[in-house]
Amino acid sequence: xxxxxxxxxxxxxxxxxxxxxxxxxxxxxxxxxxxxxxxxxxxxxxxxxxxxxxxxxxxxxxxxxxxxxxxxxxxxxxxxxxxxxxxxxxxxxxxxxxxxxxxxxxxxxxxxxxxxxxxxxxxxxxxxxxxxxxxxxxxxxxxxxxxxxxxxxxxxxxxxxxxxxxxxxxxxxxxxxxxxxxxxxxxxxxxxxxxxxxxxxxxxxxxxx
Numbered sequence: 001x002x003x004x005x006x007x008x009x010x011x012x013x014x015x016x017x018x019x020x021x022x023x024x025x026x027x028x029x030x031x032x033x034x035x036x037x038x039x040x041x042x043x044x045x046x047x048x049x050x051x052x053x054x055x056x057x058x059x060x061x062x063x064x065x066x067x068x069x070x071x072x073x074x075x076x077x078x079x080x081x082x083x084x085x086x087x088x089x090x091x092x093x094x095x096x097x098x099x100x101x102x103x104x105x106x107x108x109x110x111x112x113x114x115x116x117x118x119x120x121x122x123x124x125x126x127x128x129x130x131x132x133x134x135x136x137x138x139x140x141x142x143x144x145x146x147x148x149x150x151x152x153x154x155x156x157x158x159x160x161x162x163x164x165x166x167x168x169x170x171x172x173x174x175x176x177x178x179x180x181x182x183x184x185x186x187x188x189x190x191x192x193x194x195x196x197x198x199x200x201x202x203x204x205x206x207x208x209x
Contacts (some may be wrong), residue, residue: 006032006042009180011169013046014146015158018077019180024165033073036066043138048145053130053137062135069139072100076146080167083150084160101147104140107133161185 010016020042022030033039043049075093082089113123128144130137157170163185170177179185
């Protein structure tokens, strides 16, 4: 099992959300989202909800919404895994995400972004409005981020860590990033390979590295 804790290494909030388990490669991974409050804390860390949004969610703390978040995480993982393997995601999964995106759109408004000079035209951004989305604010903002990534050129830079299964956006110049973290999975993998080369030469000669 990987040694890292819940640290945002995905480079995208939707990928960070999928990474809210310690290790996807084991049969029974530790889940960082055991309570709705855990999901709210993640949302704050990822910049998906503000403190005011988070306080509103903590007061209500719906159990059903946590279950929907867990379902969404599994759905997004299946879709991104399919894309990375060169396969088409299941139609039922794409339809489920599209339905979620439609729900997000109903609570979305265009809002101006602060700009420096008065002579510059105000930029606009779409945002799922918490006053309309209510308890679903975090989930709908994750869906919005996931769809935006899936239809963007950045999707070509999405990778999966071979050690823990976490997803990440490889923004390195030559797209050479291999692990979610060199300090965590990268170091562990390299130390294991070194051990096999130096301590178990017989095994290496039979099967190679």
